Amino acid sequence: MTAATGKKVLERRLPDERATARLGEDIAMALRTGDAIALVGDLGAGKTTLARGVIRAMADDVSLEVPSPTFTLVQSYETRVPLHHFDLYRLGSPSELDELGLDEMLASGAALIEWPERAGDRLPEDVVAVELTHDGEGRLARIAGSGQAYERIARSLAMRDFLTGAGRGEATRRYFTGDASARSYETVTMAGEETRVLMNSPRLVLGPPVRDGKPYAEIAHTAQSVTAFVAIGRALAGAGVSVPEIFADDLDRGFLLISHLGSEGFLDAEGRPVAERCAAAAQLLAAIHARQWPSRLEAAPGFFHDVPPFDRDAMLIEAELLVDWYVPYATARPAGEALRAGFRAAWNAAIDRLDRAEKSLVLRDFHSPNIIWRADRKGHDRLGVVDFQDALIGPSAYDVASLAMDARVSVPPEIEKTAVDAYVAARREHGGFDESSFAEAYAIMAAQRNSKILGIFVRLNERDGKPAYLKHLPRIRNYLERALAHPALAELRDFYRRNGLIGGTA
Known part of the structure; x- marks a missing residue:
């Protein structure tokens, strides 16, 4: 300087x-x-x-x-x-x-x-x-x-x-894609070599404390470094999941040179979900969730990642993004303390019901932007998975909800049912699967995820200057209503309706 x-x-x-x-x-x-x-x-x-x-x-x-x-x-x-x-x-x-x-x-x-x-x-x-x-x-x-x-x-x-x-x-670099986080990706090409991907994943900036002296990212267990991607990727690859191969890494600075899994997206040419692909992705999830996963994973000699739990605090602070951001946007006034207290009480009661839910490795953002479709492959290898660094150990139903209620594309009820049915059928084959418990957990996790996303998409507009995300709000509200229709969520559904959060009044 x-x-x-x-x-x-x-x-x-x-x-x-x-x-x-x-x-x-x-x-x-x-x-x-x-x-x-x-x-x-x-x-x-x-x-x-x-x-x-x-x-x-x-x-x-x-x-x-x-x-x-x-x-x-x-x-x-x-x-x-x-x-x-x-x-x-x-x-x-x-x-x-x-x-x-x-x-x-x-x-x-x-x-x-x-x-x-x-x-x-x-x-x-x-x-x-x-x-x-x-x-x-x-x-x-x-x-x-x-x-x-x-x-x-x-x-x-x-x-x-x-x-x-x-x-x-001397490789040629070209911008490939970015996401709502600070991560970005580029393609890297050299003569005589297959295109590779350069991943830029700077260490997470935690931000100010928001509760109990902890920042939001720490409470929600957001991955803080690229080590999580490497460790979880190695574990998934060992289980037969097609994830990017890592050719070079700098874990301290957050750089990875990885394989390019393909260019065909998970959606069809018009950007619509395909029932066959959704079913195949659900079957892959079933194989992942049927395994036992350790909570400590090795990224490289001397580098380890402890997979956090998807615990009550994480679920609550994510769901409360709806109160923090969506409610002021939809009602033109901040959420009052009575609404906040009632929201927490209703969600605590819903989370209590997850005690008997199956827990597994939850990839957390298993939906169309993060899945590559490879039609020339067979079985699970048809699906390339590219985003999993924020994985947690939590209710396995969360990933199924992430897939079947895709935040970026409208999934009609019949294709949602196709995906869920494919998952359940595959889990039946593995044995020891409680369908009733899964259906309840699926509804709770879908309601939690879509409440969170309503808040995130408004935050991306108002805090980060990204108004394009607002176009997704009607879809997310529709998903939320679908999830809250489950009988186990009657109390939560009534709270949302009384406060204008669903039912066409928000």
Whole structure:
């Protein structure tokens, strides 16, 4: 960190143009809405090469024509994050940036800015400066900044170092997918080698205490590091479940290089659930739940993961997300203490009924976004499972509810029944299965999960600025009503109805 500016600085030596373009690719993998990258350097220093590397990686098109915006001042690209390439060399005065709409562009996209010194004080305070200078036959890149954009770029460069250590320093990186957490995934390709996946799983930021001096993530037993993924993945693979193979790992920093299980999603071409696939996934769950699982799993020599219990505190604090976030959203006023107390009492009574429920390894998010369908395989190998690091030891019915009431896609009652029936039939074959207890636990866990998700989706909108999740709320309310129809949940159902949480009044 420089004493004068308070900004952090890191350097990269770039021996040739390929290395400069690769730095652009690394920056592209880190870009998010609102990021501004200032490209600094003399004529011929490599700014255009670097900008071209960023833009082509964002567009996933290595041959994309990237004209210099010297005369137009700005050139825009419809990429994963809308990207705007500025060349301010001919800018008449800093005030012209207002006419170009830099602020509006950063509100919905990211910006690369050449000749940023001509902008005066009009650039954002957290702009990341990438200065290129000649260094012998190559160049030296000096990256300076503070804030989230700089930290993401620094982590992206650390990921390149990780790939170098794994013998793939010159691999092509492309954004693959992300989720509601801080995890993200990229594809990694090299000539003559199958595509692999680079998993970026930073250590969980626990947040402030919310109850009994503990943060939410600790109470809910959310995995805090990638060690959980490695340990649970090894255990599942040993049981015949198709999970990603790990080729290289950095458990401290949270980087994994893993196999690519396939590109065919679990849904059909129109994004609808397929009865056959849901049944196959339910049968896989039945095989998992019929086994005995230890609570301590080895990730690597000297690295262990203790699988937490899905206990009362975790179930309650998850369900209470409905009160914390969904109730204020639906009623335009915070939940009162009477509602909170009644909610806890009703849920404690429901959780009491889980005492006799079967407990097993619960993958926790076993639904369509996390399942790959591999039609060319047979048996359980048709299903690739890619997300399981938050697994707990708890009521096995939870995973069945996660599958049969998929939060991301509407599962009609007949396909829900197909999945549940397939699970029950498979468990009957293993023997020792209490169907009545399962049906009750299924209803309780479905009600708990969908209460939690109503709160999470509102939180993603209001706290994290992700309004797309709100479109799922009608589906989740419908699932919640289905679950609460079970006779064992009459008391909980009555509470939800009295308080307008179901029944079309919320």
